[in-house]
Amino acid sequence: MKIIFLLIGLSLLLAIGFLISFLWAVKSGQYKDDYTPSMRILHDEKKSTNKKQN
Amino acid sequence: MATNKVEVKLLCKHCSDPIPGAPFTYKEEVFCCMGCKTVYEVLDQNNLCDYYDLADQPGFSLRSKTKEQYEYLDEQIIIDRLVSPISPSLALVILTLPQIHCSSCVWLLEKLYKFHEGIFSSKVDFMRKEVEIRYNPSSVSLRRIVETLDMLGYKPQIDIEQKQDRSHDEKLKIKIGVAGFSFGNIMLFSFPEYLGLEDAYFKLWFGYLNLALSLPVVFYAGSDYLVQAWYSLKFKTYNINIPLALGIVVMLLTSIYQVTTGTGAGYIDSLSGLVFFLLIGKWYQQRSYHYLSFERDYRSYFPISTTRFQNGQMAEVSIENINEGDELLIKNNQIIPVDGILVSDNTSIDYSFVTGEENAIVVLQGEKIFAGGKLRDRSMTMVASRKVKNSYLVSLWNDAAFHRNEDVYQTLTDRLSRYFTLAILLVALAGFVHWVPASFDKAIKAFTSVLIVACPCAIALTGPFLYGNMLRLLSRRGIFLRNSQVIDKAAGIRHLVFDKTGTVTTQLEKELYYHGKVFTDEERRMVHALAFQSVHPLSMAIEKTLRDSIIEEVSNFYEVDGKGVSCICRGHLVKMGSAAFLGLPLDTSQETRVQIAIDNKVLGYFVFRNQYRDGFAKVVTDLRSSGMGVSLLSGDNDKERQRLEILLGSEVEMRFNHDPHQKMHYIQSLQQKNKVAMVGDGLNDSGALKQSDLGIVVTEGTNNFTPASDIIFKAEQFSDLASFFQLSRNAHLLIGGAYLIAVLYNVIGLNYAIRAELSPVVAAILMPLSSLTIVGYTVLSSGILVRRMLGGMTKIIKN
Numbered sequence: 001m002k003i004i005f006l007l008i009g010l011s012l013l014l015a016i017g018f019l020i021s022f023l024w025a026v027k028s029g030q031y032k033d034d035y036t037p038s039m040r041i042l043h044d045e046k047k048s049t050n051k052k053q054n
Numbered sequence: 055m056a057t058n059k060v061e062v063k064l065l066c067k068h069c070s071d072p073i074p075g076a077p078f079t080y081k082e083e084v085f086c087c088m089g090c091k092t093v094y095e096v097l098d099q100n101n102l103c104d105y106y107d108l109a110d111q112p113g114f115s116l117r118s119k120t121k122e123q124y125e126y127l128d129e130q131i132i133i134d135r136l137v138s139p140i141s142p143s144l145a146l147v148i149l150t151l152p153q154i155h156c157s158s159c160v161w162l163l164e165k166l167y168k169f170h171e172g173i174f175s176s177k178v179d180f181m182r183k184e185v186e187i188r189y190n191p192s193s194v195s196l197r198r199i200v201e202t203l204d205m206l207g208y209k210p211q212i213d214i215e216q217k218q219d220r221s222h223d224e225k226l227k228i229k230i231g232v233a234g235f236s237f238g239n240i241m242l243f244s245f246p247e248y249l250g251l252e253d254a255y256f257k258l259w260f261g262y263l264n265l266a267l268s269l270p271v272v273f274y275a276g277s278d279y280l281v282q283a284w285y286s287l288k289f290k291t292y293n294i295n296i297p298l299a300l301g302i303v304v305m306l307l308t309s310i311y312q313v314t315t316g317t318g319a320g321y322i323d324s325l326s327g328l329v330f331f332l333l334i335g336k337w338y339q340q341r342s343y344h345y346l347s348f349e350r351d352y353r354s355y356f357p358i359s360t361t362r363f364q365n366g367q368m369a370e371v372s373i374e375n376i377n378e379g380d381e382l383l384i385k386n387n388q389i390i391p392v393d394g395i396l397v398s399d400n401t402s403i404d405y406s407f408v409t410g411e412e413n414a415i416v417v418l419q420g421e422k423i424f425a426g427g428k429l430r431d432r433s434m435t436m437v438a439s440r441k442v443k444n445s446y447l448v449s450l451w452n453d454a455a456f457h458r459n460e461d462v463y464q465t466l467t468d469r470l471s472r473y474f475t476l477a478i479l480l481v482a483l484a485g486f487v488h489w490v491p492a493s494f495d496k497a498i499k500a501f502t503s504v505l506i507v508a509c510p511c512a513i514a515l516t517g518p519f520l521y522g523n524m525l526r527l528l529s530r531r532g533i534f535l536r537n538s539q540v541i542d543k544a545a546g547i548r549h550l551v552f553d554k555t556g557t558v559t560t561q562l563e564k565e566l567y568y569h570g571k572v573f574t575d576e577e578r579r580m581v582h583a584l585a586f587q588s589v590h591p592l593s594m595a596i597e598k599t600l601r602d603s604i605i606e607e608v609s610n611f612y613e614v615d616g617k618g619v620s621c622i623c624r625g626h627l628v629k630m631g632s633a634a635f636l637g638l639p640l641d642t643s644q645e646t647r648v649q650i651a652i653d654n655k656v657l658g659y660f661v662f663r664n665q666y667r668d669g670f671a672k673v674v675t676d677l678r679s680s681g682m683g684v685s686l687l688s689g690d691n692d693k694e695r696q697r698l699e700i701l702l703g704s705e706v707e708m709r710f711n712h713d714p715h716q717k718m719h720y721i722q723s724l725q726q727k728n729k730v731a732m733v734g735d736g737l738n739d740s741g742a743l744k745q746s747d748l749g750i751v752v753t754e755g756t757n758n759f760t761p762a763s764d765i766i767f768k769a770e771q772f773s774d775l776a777s778f779f780q781l782s783r784n785a786h787l788l789i790g791g792a793y794l795i796a797v798l799y800n801v802i803g804l805n806y807a808i809r810a811e812l813s814p815v816v817a818a819i820l821m822p823l824s825s826l827t828i829v830g831y832t833v834l835s836s837g838i839l840v841r842r843m844l845g846g847m848t849k850i851i852k853n
Contacts (some may be wrong), residue, residue: 005259012239012263019235026227036180039157040164043108 067106068094068113072605093206100168105158112158113207124204125370126359127197127212132372136212137196144174145191149210151203154183162206169202170194213354226340230333233275236267237326243267247319248815254316261313264322272306276329293468294514297475301328301509308502321506324817328511331825335515339522339538348536348763352426352448355407355737356391360384363435373442380438390427393445394436395420401434403427406555407736408447409689409713413646426737431617450714450741465542466789467517471510478508485808496810503812507803511821512796512828516789517542520832524785527840532768533778540764543748544782548728550677551721551742554688556735557752559664560769566599570650570658577657579606580623581650584630587611588619592648593630596660618648626652664694667752669773671701676776678705683728687712687720689738717742733775737761750775774844781843788835792828799824 025031064073067083068090077084078091081098085091090113097103105112126132137147153159159178163185166176172194176187187199200210243260246253272280283299286292302325309320361383362371368383373391376382381397384390390403402414408426417423423436425445442448485500521538528535535541552558573581583606585597590613608621608628618631629636629651636649636656646662674684685707686698692710699708709720718741724730725747732739732746735753740761743749749763752772760766767775803820806812 008243008263011242015235015239019231022231022235023228026224026231031224031227033179033181036160036178039160039180042157043104043161 108158151208229275233330292472294471304505335518339518401431500810503807516792532771534766549683553734565663
């Protein structure tokens with residue numbers, strides 16, 4: 001059963017890894033704007049602009 | 055509108071408006087004005103015409119656009135306030151563009167690098183209506199960037215006073231992350247305890263591990279509760295933080311004792327869960343509408359700079375640097391920044407925003423003019439007689455009401471928490487006294503258990519979730535609250551004061567009456583064609599009433615700003631404007647009249663009357679029947695008194711001819727008896743709004759200037775005003791219900807605690823369960839309440 005201490009240590013390390021990546025995500029502003037990316041993703045880069053709707 | 059579009063042959067490529075007269079053309083496209091054409095040309099040259107395909111009608115009409123002066127953006131002081139330099143060749147500026155409204159806007163504004171080499175990147179934040187631009191200040195100036203944006207139809211709203219602090223929001227998210235991380239892991243390491251495994255090794259190690267994990271929870275994530283509790287004890291303002299901090303501290307100490315002595319696992323899981331849930335509640339009620347501001351003062355209404363004559367030369371000067379005796383040039387539609395004396399010819403000035411008088415006032419040469427008025431005539435020159443900060447209107451901000459310390463508002467929860475704390479302490483003491491004769495250990499255990507289990511987590515969560523949810527639902531219906539305390543404040547209001555002009559009357563739509571010879575179809579079309587050419591509000595109103603499927607072509611269009619317009623249509627000379635413009639005797643009536651003449655023969659005139667907002671009378675009746683006092687204040691003369699008395703009944707107190715200072719004092723006098731709310735719209739109400747216990751602003755567009763306030767009501771929702779107050783009172787009932795649930799859980803918990811039998815497992819189950827029940831109850835019940843009071847979701851309003 002001693003092995004459980006190693007596993008606990010590893011799982012804690014993993015969890016700390018997730019925590020650090022969360023902190024990084026907040027610091028780098030990824031949670032600042034959660035709306036605009038949904039609009040941005042729909043824009044395709046087009047080479048020719050022949051499509052006319054009206 | 056639909057029938058309109060069939061007959062009108064040409065729609066502007068840029069703004070999709072019908073084109074009056076001869077179109078401007080570029081390649082094969084047609085445009086309504088030079089501005090729209092320029093935008094298209096620029097986009098075409100940069101291969102950015104996808105703009106028109108990404109969303110319907112992305113462009114704004116630029117017909118009414120006036121040329122802006124941005125010379126002041128070359129001044130280093132202003133640049134320093136707006137721009138954050140990162141390195142010598144990289145600077146960052148965040149500009150607010152209220153026109154951002156669709157995905158095409160996002161697309162175009164993120165292509166700014168195509169316009170100037172010096173612009174590296176631009177990033178739009180749609181909800182905030184902001185664009186963040188990184189550029190090289192040595193190759194492109196801030197002024198160039200702003201001018202480019204302005205030319206594209208996105209006029210930045212430049213406010214040098216405000217630089218928002220956003221670090222707070224970030225900090226809370228990090229705290230939630232840390233608390234969540236610890237909570238999750240502590241639960242995991244508590245499993246042996248939950249399952250009743252009796253392994254001494256595990257107990258020891260997991261106990262210390264949990265203790266270590268709980269330290270960041272208490273001293274980082276939960277530090278605010280401890281610090282605030284300390285301050286509220288120090289200043290004797292009792293609030294909910296005191297019992298919370300008491301619970302946190304007792305839980306931590308008990309846990310440390312139990313783990314170090316090996317007598318138990320402590321309450322570390324409950325402790326971290328408590329902090330985690332509290333932080334989630336805090337986050338939930340934090341809702342800011344980034345594009346709305348509840349803090350604006352006169353500075354965001356006044357221009358940043360104006361034109362000054364000095365040594366025979368014109369130069370832009372920022373308004374803070376205007377001195378007495380400076381000669382200034384004010385252009386049509388500009389706002390007068392400072393008190394002074396008119397030097398040029400007679401002119402007319404619109405003071406509606408400053409005094410509440412609706413009609414523009416004629417000012418004679420040599421007469422005084424006051425800051426805040428809007429010039430409704432050709433350019434004028436004036437001599438400043440004071441500095442800006444000493445101007446009559448601005449002096450309002452020097453009044454005591456703007457400097458009194460906002461005393462800490464005590465919500466219902468805070469007021470109750472005092473008794474709550476007292477009650478728990480008494481129960482805990484009773485438990486202690488009861489057990490002392492039998493066993494001191496048990497006495498201590500009963501004492502701490504009571505404090506732990508009675509920790510008012512459920513009560514502390516009620517407000518954030520109930521009000522937070524209401525805030526969210528109300529904002530979707532066009533009612534924006536400064537924070538969640540506002541609902542609590544609104545429940546205590548007993549008297550409501552309305553401002554008249556612009557608040558209970560509509561700003562855009564006025565009732566139009568026509569007096570005179572009835573138009574023939576042909577005449578009607580000619581007058582319409584003339585009105586269509588002008589962007590003056592009165593012309594636009596006339597255009598709207600006369601609108602027809604055919605728009606006649608006109609020539610020789612001529613406009614004297616603020617006076618009238620004329621043109622040749624179908625070979626006739628059509629004229630429209632003030633009596634003076636048509637060469638008629640001076641108009642002595644108090645009304646706003648627009649005279650119409652064809653071939654110099656007067657046909658008649660339009661009269662403009664204020665239109666009261668839909669449901670105004672009903673709002674007043676509803677408010678009065680719910681026991682609230684109502685009065686009406688106006689800076690205008692009392693010509694509307696009779697009409698208002700018929701509309702509202704004679705019991706509503708009405709006061710006319712009140713200047714901004716008098717309005718504020720009137721509120722003060724009412725506050726001797728009652729809690730007073732003020733409903734206003736303009737600068738002239740700023741003092742009254744600030745002085746009142748609850749300031750409500752009615753606005754017809756969220757981009758408009760709104761003075762500092764607690765609530766911003768969109769004009770369309772004005773008829774919901776009475777329901778809003780009813781809603782705030784009903785919210786108190788819901789809070790009562792939530793407290794009942796909390797008390798029920800407490801009775802169960804205390805039952806264990808007082809017998810000194812509270813095991814960590816029971817605490818670990820009771821606490822999250824009661825919190826979740828409260829969250830579910832508050833969110834559901836407030837949703838139902840808002841729906842019942844303000845109608846279903848059919849009225850969703852974006853922006």
